[in-house]
Amino acid sequence: MLDREVWLNVPIRSREPGLVLEIGSGCNIGRRSVISAVNRISIQENVLFAPGVFVTDHNHQYTDPDLPISEQGIISGGKVVIERNCWLGYGSMVIAGKDDVVLGRNSVVGAYSVVTKSCPPHSVLVGNPARVVKRYDPSTGKWIKC
Numbered sequence: 001m002l003d004r005e006v007w008l009n010v011p012i013r014s015r016e017p018g019l020v021l022e023i024g025s026g027c028n029i030g031r032r033s034v035i036s037a038v039n040r041i042s043i044q045e046n047v048l049f050a051p052g053v054f055v056t057d058h059n060h061q062y063t064d065p066d067l068p069i070s071e072q073g074i075i076s077g078g079k080v081v082i083e084r085n086c087w088l089g090y091g092s093m094v095i096a097g098k099d100d101v102v103l104g105r106n107s108v109v110g111a112y113s114v115v116t117k118s119c120p121p122h123s124v125l126v127g128n129p130a131r132v133v134k135r136y137d138p139s140t141g142k143w144i145k146c
Helices: none
Strands: 007-009 021-023 034-036 041-043 054-056 058-060 074-076 080-082 093-095 101-103 123-127 130-137 142-145
Touching: 041 054, 054 080, 093 101
Parallel strands: 007 034, 021 041, 034 054, 041 080, 054 093, 080 101
Antiparallel strands: 058 074, 123 130, 130 142
16 A cells, blocks of 8 residues: 555666566555665565655765766665565665665664664664664564663
8 A cells, every 4th residue: 555645766767677666565655655766675565664754775976066966866775675564663764875775574663763774583673873672582472672
C-alpha cells in the first residue's frame, strides 16, 4: 500500500541493469515518504514505513563550488536492502551514501533516526547516525539493551 503523496523516484540515468526498485508484498509506505533509487533498493515483504520516511542509494554531487548543485549530477552510493518485517519510524532515513546498507529483518528504526550502516536482524536503532540500542535474544525471548 502506498499512502498519499508518496514519491517513488527512479531516474532515467540509473546505472544498474535490471530491477532498481523492488517493494515486496504486504508493505505499507506511509504518506509523504520518498524512495529514490539509482543502484538498487530492495524492500522485502511486510515492511512498514511511518509517514515521512526517506530511503536513497545515492547523493548529489557538489565538487564544483562555482556550479549549481542541481547541474552537477549525482554520486552513486551503495545498495539498500530493508529485510522483511522492519518498521521505520516517522521521519527516519536510510541512506547508502557510499557502501551497501542492509537493515536486518524484524528491525525497528526510531523516529527521525538516520541509518547509514548495516545492522543485524532484530535490532532497534535510534539517533543520527543511528546506532543499535536493543537486540532481540531468541534464547530468552526478550529484547536486551545494548
